[in-house]
Amino acid sequence: MTGPETATATVHTVLGPVAAADLGVVAVHEALLSVLPGAQHAYDIDFDRAEIFATLLGKLRDFRAAGGGTLVDATGMFHGRDVPMYENLSRASGVHIVASTGLGPENLLGGYFLTPQTNPPTPWPADKFADLFAREVTDGMVVPRVERRGPAGLITTAANPDGMTATEESLFRGAARAGRDTGVAVSLRYGKDPLADLDVALDEQLPADxxxxxxxxxxxxxxxxxxAEIARRGAYLALDHVGTEDETHVSDAERVTLVTELVAAGFGHRILLSASATGVAKGHPARDLPFGDVLTAFAPQLRAAGLADDTVQQILTTNPQDLLAAR
Structure with a gap:
């Protein structure tokens, strides 16, 4: 059930604050427009904004028709985030859109976020990242060289799968400080060790929940x-590649087993599901899944495995609402 704080709390969407309880079913980790930095300037990549808008609008309308209410664009800064477009998409589709701030992993940052005055260059200190992210929450998200728009509703960052670098530790600490100071939740894409990476954020006095x-x-x-250990420590756990089975990720059948085991262990209130689908990708392959894939393909598997409908609804609706409610 939604707690009393969440019942009165609001979430930062691209069209302004929305009561957390009104978000409906939430896709918590997706990408609307995902652009490899620099691809928008490449001579051989088509960047027709009208076509991009039409494609995304169709996918968002399909998501709404499937029962979706809110989509979180978890791409962060400088990877294609287009807040004015997202505002128009939200109005046209009826889907709440939560945009994010944040950066990472290091290999996608560019040299600007290193300190070139040192030899070798050293990473930005955590406080600089914290200020950058916090201002996108308190002052609004930057539209490059133009203006600021509405506030970010999530702070997101990621580490290298080979292990967290010094720059990524600064990113994680900066994200945690910004979340602590603004009340907006933080999404961590772990590198090699999820527990150690979580500990970096917890070390900054950011509450686990x-x-x-x-x-x-x-x-x-x-x-x-x-x-289970992430949930035991009080953080949310995201199984966010629903619909994907490869050498890196488990199958949906294994995800169903994992979810039922976590629920049986008392961690149903900490589970989040998403597909990491990409609406439009430029400069890299898209994860071409419907934004409603969790609703239409995976949730029925959970019910068939014996999970109660109210538990499925908690995972799809209440848990992400609790996470996204600014506090």
């Missing part, structure tokens, strides 16, 4: 028992 650790349907995380 303001954190979601993503990518926990990776085979390494599942084999190590990380999803």
């Amino acid at each position: 303001r954190i979601v650790v993503g990518g926990l349907d990776r085979r390494d995380a599942v084999a190590a028992g990380a999803p």
Whole structure:
């Protein structure tokens, strides 16, 4: 059930504050327009904004028709985020859109976020990242060289799968400080060790229930028992590659088993589901899944496995509402 704080709390959407209880079913980790930095300037990549808008609008309307209410664009800064377009998409589709601030992993940052005055260059200190992200929440998200728009509703960052670098530690600490100071939740895409990466954020005095650790349907995380341990520490766990089975991620059948085991262990209130679908990708392959894939394909599997409907609704609706409610 939604707690009393969430019942009165609001969430930052691109069209302004929305009561958390009015979000409906939430897709918590998706990408609307995902652009490899620099691809928008490449001579061989078509960037027809009208075509991009039409494609995204069709996908959002399909999501709404499937029962979806809110989509979180978890791409962060400088990876295609287009807040004015998202505002228009939200108006036209009726879907609430939560945009995010944040950066990472290091290999997608560019040299600007290193300190070139040192030899070798050193990463930005955590306080600089914290200020950058916090201002996008308090002052509005930057439209490059133009203006600021509405506030970000999530702070997101990621580490390298080979292990967190010094720059990524600064990113994680900066994201945690910004979340702590603004009341907006923080999404961490772990690198090699989800528990150690969570500890970096917890070390900044960010409450565990303001954190979601993503990518926990990776085979390494599942084999190590990380999803249950993340929940035991009080953070949210995201199984956010629903619809994907490959050498890195478990199958949907294994996800169903994992969800039922977590619920049986008392962690149903900490589970989040998403597909990491990409609406439009430029400069890299898209994860071409419907935004409503969790609703139309995965939720029925959970029910068929014996999960009660109110538990499924808690996972799809109440849990993300609780996470996204600014506090």
